[in-house]
Amino acid sequence: MFTTKEVASYYDTTLIHYRQWWGLKKNLSLHYGLWTKGISSFSEALANTNKVLLSHTNIDSKSKVLDAGCGVGGAAIYIHQKTQASITGLTLSKKQIEFAMAAAQEKNIVDAVNFLEMDFTYTTFPSETFDVVWACESICNAINKAAFIQEAYRLLKPGGQLIMCDFYKKSQQQKDRKAYMKKWGDTWGVPQFETVQFFKSEMLNKGFNRIKTFDHTSDIKKSAKKLYRAALLGALPSMLYNVTHPKVSYFAKNHYKCGYYQYKALQENLWEYQIITGYK
Template sequence: MFTNRDIADYYNQTLNHYQDWWGLNKNFAVHYGIWDTNTNNFNEALVNTNRILMEIADIREGERILDAGCGVGGSAFYLAKHRNVQVCGITLSEKQHSYAVKKCNELGVETHVNFKIEDYSQTSFPDNSFNVIWAIESITSSYNKEKFTKEAFRLLKPGGRLIIADYFKSKPDQEDSKNLLEKWRKLWTMAPFLCLPEYKVIFQNTGFKLSNERDVTKQIIPTAKRMYRSYLFGGPLAIVYNILFNPRKFARTHYKSGLYQYKALKRGLWNYSILLFEKPNNELTSTST
């Protein structure tokens, strides 16, 4: 089981990998890119992910957004620019936080965006603080998803939305003889994967209503291939680097994740889906009854 310290260490130790292989300094994204027929390059795919989630969540001008697991702030910057909203991004990683704050000041969006080091399952915010909670590929790190769902429910205003994009195990009893999912998740400090049905039950038991669901697995395949190519071309360099410099544990084996995620995807062991949950609007409910 990975602790919050482990998760922070993973992102601290691998930030330079995302800069070198993911174009972090240009797109500020650490998530999968979603491709469609109009997508010309990887940067556009990364932007697509933000755009698609923004549209599904129907984010509106003036709303308050919590980016739960904000990375280096790319989604927050995008939302502030395209919807004129207030965004607070939270992360466990000190390096991600420092990077995000620096970029926020450079972009001149500090009146709309701020960042904090916090655990999304136990935050310092008062009840009913946000219209939307945004979580791209972050809840998969939580071992106690019930705790997160209760915190998210507390933080959202009545009628608020929780938008999630994440990885899910395809079947509960699927054959994975090479333990590809297990190897991958350990390299990224993730909790064991859940299937979509059991995942949705956790959120619905807390009181959320599922209002939208979209499987975009086929659309992230080019991104998975890019990560696999990073393994093929970067792997030999990583091995030499490990011998010469003996990096810390997460940085040392990170390159292998490109192999495991792609092989597991090719075997149909996981899917990538977007889920939109809503917190019931009690005022509307009471008015109609």
């Protein structure tokens, strides 16, 4: 079980890895890309994740959006460029904030997007501040996922929408003979994985309605395989680096393994990738 400080350390430590593996400077994305019909490149797939998520919302120029777990700001920038909405992004990582602010300044939109170091499960915003709470592959890192659902409900205006996409374990009772899911989480700063049903139940309990799910597991398989290949290519250099730098941090030492474990777990049908939406 990780602490919020350790989750922050994961993202601070591995930012350099995402620069190399995921083309971070160009793509501004740490998430899986969705390879739907007509997508022909990895960069297109990454942008398509934001496009598909946005298609499930009614965000417009008057909307106030909270990006819970904003990463390096790519989604916030995308949403604003497409809708002119006002976006506030939250992350635990100081380095991600610096990266996101630099990207916003480069695109001359610093007045429309704001990035703060804050735990999205316990924020300082007044109740009913936002029209949409957006979370892309970030709630997996929450220590208390039920607390996030409760906080999202508090922060949303009446009629407001929660939309999140993430990787979810298939069932609470599944047999993971080689502990791929735990090993994946341990190398990716994920305290524990939960099921889609867990989130649907929590949303219902907190008062959300019109809850819908959209399964995109088949659309992320190319991205999962790309991450797997990166892990294989990076294994030897990483092991050699670990030998010559024995005091390197846990995540720096083990991060390359996450690509291997997530793909093996996917092959074992232990997780799925879905979008979940609901309204207050």
